[in-house]
Amino acid sequence: MEVPILKQGEYLIASIQSALTDADLLQLRDVLVEHVGRYRSRGVIVDVTALDVMDSFATRTLRDIAHMIRLRGAETVIVGIQPEVAFSMVQLGLTLEEVVTRLDFEEGIAYLNSKKAGSSTKLGSAIPRRTK
Amino acid sequence: MAAASSFASAEATLIATAISELARNIVLYAKTGEIILKIVENANRHGIKIVAGDDGPGIADLEQAMQLGYSTSGSLGLGLPGVKRLMDEFEIVSAPGKGTRVTVLKWRT
Amino acid sequence: MDPIDAQSAVPEATLELLRALVSHLRENRTQLREEWARRITEAQLLTAMSKEEIFAEATSIYDNYVDVLETGSVEALLAYARNLSERIIPRGVQTNEVVGIVLLLRDVLARSLFKKYQADFALLNRVLDAYEPAANRIAVTVSVGFVQERERVIREQQEAIRELSTPVLPVRERLLILPIIGVIDPLRARQLTEQLLRGIRLNRAKVVVMDITGVPTIDTKVANHLVQTVExxxxxxxxxxxxxxSSEIAQTLVNIGVDLGKMNTVGDLQGGIEEAERLLGYKVVPMIESIEQQIIQQKA
Incomplete structure (x- = not known):
């Protein structure tokens, strides 16, 4: 199944709807990396909420996507990893090093917005600050 | 099936991931093979047993194949040791030209 | 062997004797039941229960007991034994008391059989041959029922303790505290992970302070698990x-070669919460100071 990719302002949003084959994953990678350049996107959100299994190939491909997009000058956030999936990934030894992950879509957007604002706080400015 | 044999969802995810890794190994190295799932029971616990067998080229150095980071296919090389960490019991039988047979077991807690 | 099917293997002559025995026990129900209750009190069993309670339970057990002798099926008795155990376990009744009362009943009934058949020694022998196996089976059934019930209660309590032993506390928006006290075994470690990950999702937490001040030491397996949980x-x-x-745990983590880049550690809980607040963008200032600052700002 092909993953729909939405263009939302400066961001691209890929929302995975169901389990993907290896070919689907590779296609997602190619399309995202190509789109980032074409639309001059600054950020990419990959929503994996619907995935209840992430094996080594899926994880590696997600990591590749994030790294390739970084090289193309944009940020990637993986959002919606399920608690069970997260635990089984680390058990397998897959930890998505150097890839930004956030709880859900909302948090992902907040992270990208914080990057755009040039804020460099470790967790981004997702948390509302008291203005003096 | 894991859900049907009343595994908690976290365990069901671990099992599904292990099966996916085993299937990936078969497709990658042997092209064809089979995966058999069985419910196992003994006096005080029950679990699920997965046997992944193929008639592919086999593995020459099992010890090496079980090391983290080792791979002949250019993948992450996490396959077998990763699967071992996901499951409670792990057994592998393989020899060059004789195919590979991996048997893993996860007990329900 | 399935105890329920045991009766089918019993020869007809034995069944005949059992039937005679059952009618004898039914006829003398009142007297034998009282005798049994008296012996229970005398032996100081079931001291947690009142005389009336003992008599009521004794009556039920007696009737169930005779039913087993008649039908050969222990199912009803087993159900009753479980139900009884469920009621008396919380009151502190011990295994030896339960086994004790069943053996007493066996004894009371055997004595009444001695009395009835004492004139015919050969018949008495045959009666006892028929009675003994059935009586033993009953004793085993009741004891097993009690022990199984107690194990179930223990399992439930363990579960409850485990749930309580890893509280995930939301202390502020987006901040969870997970104080862990006591030994972490692999089972508890897994439970801890599950509750933490679920808690993060539920509370939309961004920072978690896991305080292990109360954990003296961990083995390498649990240490690895802890690192995996953080990841x-x-x-x-x-x-x-x-x-x-603790220094022991630090040692263990170093021994397993933990990647310090992945572990965010702070000396104590207070420091951890301060660090968490810093990450979350909070600044906690004493009220006096904060008022002073405002005054200074107003003046300036």
Missing amino acids: AARLLGATVIVTGL
Whole structure:
């Protein structure tokens, strides 16, 4: 199944709807990396909420996507990893090093917005600050 | 099936991931093979047993194949040791030209 | 062997004797039941229960007992034994008391059989041959029922203790505290992970302070598990700050070659919470100071 990719302002949003084959994953990678350049996107959100299994190939491909997009000058956030999936990934030894992950879509957007604002706080400015 | 044999969802995810890794190994190295799932029971616990067998080229150095980071296919090389960490019991039988047979077991807690 | 099917193998002559025995026990129900209750009190069993309660239970057990002798099926008795155990376990009734009362009943009934058949020794022998196996089976059934019930209660309590032993506390928006006290075995470690990951999702937490001041030591397996939990939390977008590592645990973590870049540690819980607040962008200022600052700002 092909993953729909939405263009939302400066961001691209890929929302995975169901389990993907290896070919689907590779296609997602190619399309995202190509789109980032074409639309001059600054950020990419990959929503994996619907995935209840992430094996080594899926994880590696997600990591590749994030790294390739970084090289193309944009940020990637993986959002919606399920608690069970997260635990089984680390058990397998897959930890998505150097890839930004956030709880859900909302948090992902907040992270990208914080990057755009040039804020460099470790967790981004997702948390509302008291203005003096 | 894991859900049907009343595994908690976290365990069901671990099992599904292990099966996916085993299937990936078969497709990658042997092209064809089979995966058999069985419910196992003994006096005080029950679990699920997965046997992944193929008639592919086999593995020459099992010890090496079980090391983290080792791979002949250019993948992450996490396959077998990763699967071992996901499951409670792990057994592998393989020899060059004789195919590979991996048997893993996860007990329900 | 399935105890329920045992009766089918019993020869007809034995069944005949059992039937005679059953009618004898039914006829003398009142007297034997009282005798049994008296012996229970005398032996100081079931002291947690009142005389009336003992008599009521004794009546039920007696009737169930005779039913088993008649039908050969222990199912009803087993159900009753479980039900009884459920009621008396919380009151502190012990296994030896339950086994004791059943053996007493066996004894009371055997004595009444001695009395009835004492004139015909050969018949008495045959009666006892028929009675003994059935009586033993009953004793085993009741004891097993009690022990199984008690194990079930223990399992439930263990479960409850485990749930309580890893509280995930939301202390502020987006901040969870996970104080862990006592020994972490692999089972508890897994439970801890599950509750933490679920808690992160539920509370939309961004920072978790895991305080292990109360954990004296961990083995390498649990240490690895702890590191994995921190990594899994990161995949959900949360940062884990571990506080209160004892020197033993620090040693274990170094021995397993933990990647310090992945572990965020602070000396104690207080420092951990301060670090968490810093990450979350909070600044906690004493009220006096904050008022002073405002005054200074107003003047300026």
